[in-house]
Amino acid sequence: MNKIQQIILTEIHQAKTITIFRHINPDHDALGSQHGLKHYLTQRYPNKQVYACGFHRIVKGINYPPSDDLDDEVIKNSLAIVLDSANTGRIDDQRYHLAQKIIKIDHHPNLDDYGDVQWVDASYASTAEMITEILQFMHKKPLDHKVATYLLAGILSDTIMFSIANTSARTLAKASYLLESGVNINELHQSLYSVNLNDFKFINFVQRKAKLYHKQILVAVINDRELKKHNMHPNLAKEYVYALANIEEVEVWGIFIEYIDAETSTYNGSLRSKKVAINGLAAQYNGGGHPLASAVKDVDEPTIKQLVDKIAVLIKENHHVQT
Ligand SMILES: [Mn+2]
Known part of the structure; x- marks a missing residue:
């Protein structure tokens, strides 16, 4: 002790x-x-x-x-x-x-x-x-x-x-x-960890919607209409970042979920990484977290693209987690 x-x-x-x-x-x-x-x-x-x-x-x-x-x-x-x-x-x-x-x-x-x-x-x-x-x-x-x-x-x-x-x-x-x-x-x-059929269909949708950037970054951007169609609450939806995990070629993956408040649209994201530390970068986007599991808040679509480009730079510079 x-x-x-x-x-x-x-x-x-x-x-x-x-x-x-x-x-x-x-x-x-x-x-x-x-x-x-x-x-x-x-x-x-x-x-x-x-x-x-x-x-x-x-x-x-x-x-x-x-x-x-x-x-x-x-x-x-x-x-x-x-x-x-x-x-x-x-x-x-x-x-x-x-x-x-x-x-x-x-x-x-x-x-x-x-x-x-x-x-x-x-x-x-x-x-x-x-x-x-x-x-x-x-x-x-x-x-x-x-x-x-x-x-x-x-x-x-x-x-x-x-x-x-x-x-x-x-x-x-x-x-x-x-x-x-x-x-x-x-x-x-x-x-x-078991999922119901509604979850299963949403997971399937997230995987189909995901796009590969810089050959190593997999990102799904899910808007409010798509959430409603899948009976998915935005707070729960971000948990499904795991649907994009465990792909050999992918270093960093993430899911971005749209929140609509008084007709203003904003996205919150959950990011995961195999070995490159991403929490420092996430902190620049109203977020933070663990080196390999971070969140960002209040970003729009052009900002998501910018964030993805910065992640690509991190991967290139090979910023490994130091533990
Ligand atoms: Mn904890």
């Missing part, structure tokens, strides 16, 4: 009220680590008040419990643990800053030093992996089945089933510990 982990355990032990935050538009890593930690702490410390904050969002695969509705007073008297959120703007429920003390736990590159205590380490493949480590120190025996399921969902989805480069021996050791709780990995995988 390192010094920061020791401090986090002490803070948790001492706090009477704990509020757990995560980022907006939560994914399985955000929700799995949030509710895994909440569920564990609630059982372990029946006398503490432990709350999950942020707007509840339904995600495919697991029915996480709804968030707690809190007064400012409760947050003011709490220890806030903020999970999986690199910068303050992404934290769901900006009242986190009211808390007595803030602990930041995250595996993204550190953008904002907003925590009084910070455990930020981009060598972890997910926040759920970090939370599992913390719980392992507190609890040597197998965890509660539900806690283990939530955390494993976070690990599986952020590593895309143990397939991305950040997956380490440590990741698998954490997964091994979670599997001791009897989680059915096959059932979990199916609930996370």
